[in-house]
Amino acid sequence: MASSECCDRLLVLTLALEESIRQDAWGEAEALLRERGELLERLDADRIQPSDRPLLERCREAEARVLGLLLSSRASVGRTLRQTLEGRRVAAAYSPRSTQPVSLDSAG
16 A cells, blocks of 8 residues: 555544544444554555655644543543442442341331
């Protein structure tokens, strides 16, 4: 594959990755990351032409957006986990300590 074709494909994969992350389509994002990694392994930096630089710059810009989306998603997941753990802690504080059923008749 020529360097310009690789750069074109890299841009398409990166933009698709960005969109899949925006849509929380993590299975698709994982497949795109894998395909993108394989393409990057085949891309020979010595064969990149000056005419490929604008495409690579667009890839870099999309990668920066992808990184921002991933960081935001990580922060959101962290908040959700903290809220879930706090909810469980509060629920545990209000749950009965005994496993014996409580009977109002015997309580008086």
